[in-house]
Amino acid sequence: MRRLAVAGLLLTLTACAPGGCQPTGSPETGDANPAEEPLPGDPDEPLAEPEAPPEPEPVTWPHEPGGSLYPGSGNGATDATLWAAGMRFPMEAAPAYANSQVYGYGGYLAPGPGGQCDARNYAYPWRDNFCETRSWTNGMCPAGKGHQGQDIRPATCEKKVHWAVAAESGRVTSIGSYTVTLLGDSGRIYRYLHLDMAGVHALFPNSASRDVTRGQHLGKVSADFGGNATTIHLHFEIKAPVASGGGAAVVMFVPTYSSLVDSYGRLLSVTS
Ligand SMILES: [Zn+2]
Known part of the structure; x- marks a missing residue:
């Protein structure tokens, strides 16, 4: 036998x-x-x-390709590099909606009547808005200037409910009037704008509290804008060293959308 x-x-x-x-x-x-x-x-x-x-069935969700901005809102970045491979999606939970604040409902260049809480803003598909028309310098945009990050709405149109979390382990190096800066162990810099800043200060009362681990709460998504208010969303940026014509790499804003798509897909895989 x-x-x-x-x-x-x-x-x-x-x-x-x-x-x-x-x-x-x-x-x-x-x-x-x-x-x-x-x-x-x-x-x-x-x-x-x-x-x-x-x-397991690959989890996906409707999302426009990177660089495909809302029509008329500017030309998107043509670079599709996954700049922050492996990062954690910067909101704790799905769903989240990457889309434009200015060109979405409730924005000042909205496609029609409706407030920021309009259900059409809280729906897929995702849309890239890195390089959306702005006057800020952005070397990754065809125009040389544009929106320096990606806007993401949380699951519901509510302030101070939905957590933003560390995209990787590192240290919170700066807490401004509406910006939280995380220096990741990789050397990349992540910036989180418009969190509930009072809550951020409560979480990080002193220097010793600022070392964070991947996925740790950084603050709740809100609309803080340094004394003014914006729409309820997380504006998320990545800065990374970019090679420059034989010289030293320059740390600059890089396209965020591909890394967000990658990390959100992995988040959906474990939570759905
Ligand atoms: Zn923004």
């Missing part, structure tokens, strides 16, 4: 393909020689490789 068992093992091995292993003799493999199969319960039966569990 051992000989047959060995033969069975060999057959098992040869039935393993990159897509996974099928037990020999199963109808799927078309094995025409079931007599080679060890009997169930045979003590010499080789340990069959367990059938690979079914691959």
Whole structure:
């Protein structure tokens, strides 16, 4: 019986393909020689490789491609580099809605009547708004200037409910009037704008409190804008060293959308 068992093992091995292993003799493999199969319960039966569990369905959601800005809002970045590969999505929970504040409902260049809490703002598809028309310098934009990050609405149109979290482990190096700066251990810089700043100060009362781990609460999404208010959203930026024509790399704003798409897909995979 051992000989047959060995033969069975060999057959098992040869039935393993990159897509996974099928037990020999199963109808799927078309094995025409079931007599080679060890009997169930045979003590010499080789340990069959367990059938690979079914691959989880890839979780996706409707999202426009990177660089495809709202029509008329500017030309998007053409660079599709995954600048922050592996980062954690900067909001704790899904859903979240990456889209324009200025060109969305309730914005001053909105496509029609409606407030910021309009259900159409809290819906997919996602849309890139890095490089959206602004006067700020941005070397990654075709125009040389534009919106320096991505705007993301939380799950609901409520202030001080939804947590923003550290995209990677590192240190909070600055807390401004409406900007929280995280220097990641990778050397990348992440900036979180418009959080509930009073809550941020309560979380980080002193220097010793500012070392953070990936996924740690940084503050709640709000609309703080240094004494003014904006819409309820997280404006999220990434700054990273970018090679510059043979000289030293320059740390600059880089396109955020691809890293957000990547990290959100992974967040959905574990929470859905
Ligand atoms: Zn913004």
